[in-house]
Amino acid sequence: MLQGLAPAIALVLTAPGFLGAADLPPHAGSPWHAGKVTKGLPEAAPFCLEGVLPANGSWHRRFGTDLDTGAVQISVRTSSDSAAARLTRSLERRVAACAGDWLREHPDGKASSKDYGTLPVEEGAHVYGVHTSVPESEPGVHLFGIGRDGSTVTVVQWGQMGDLSDAPVPAFKKTTTTAVNRLDP
DSSP states (O other): OHHHHHHHHHHHHSOOOOOOGGGSOOOSSSOOEEOOOEESOOSSOOTTOTTTSOSTTEEEEEEEOSSSOEEEEEEEEOSSHHHHHHHHHHHHHHHHHHHHHHHHHOTTSEEEEEEEEEEOSTTOEEEEEEEEEOTTSOOEEEEEEEEEETTEEEEEEEEEESOGGGSOHHHHHHHHHHHHHTOOO
């Protein structure tokens, strides 16, 4: 009986496959730099995803450029395919509601979002964009790729100054597809 549990335990203790710096949308002014794949959630939750991702079974990797563009990938090994599907739906709902939630907290600001659709990879992935701005500050744009392979879920969040027209959506869709394909549940 214990012998049958060994592969499941090893799976939980090892990180899923992650993106490399070269997998992110190219940045015109600077190359991407990748941090280490680290067990647990990042110290600060990604914009729009505060309180949604479980710490248990999580791994993350931060990315940055020499300028004001950054990204993070968080992957979670859940207990089952159905738990992964529930987590995926929860993440998608949170991102889809992000602009409206942000406006309630910042009534003097502006926010918009866009659903860039689904991607045909493993059990599926979805890409969203969110733009926010407040008076006398630079606007920000974020892209989110959320997908799963079996019982493993990943979310990639990319952000920089600008608006939705500045977002590299086709390249980010490729990034999201690569992220999901690397999960190896």
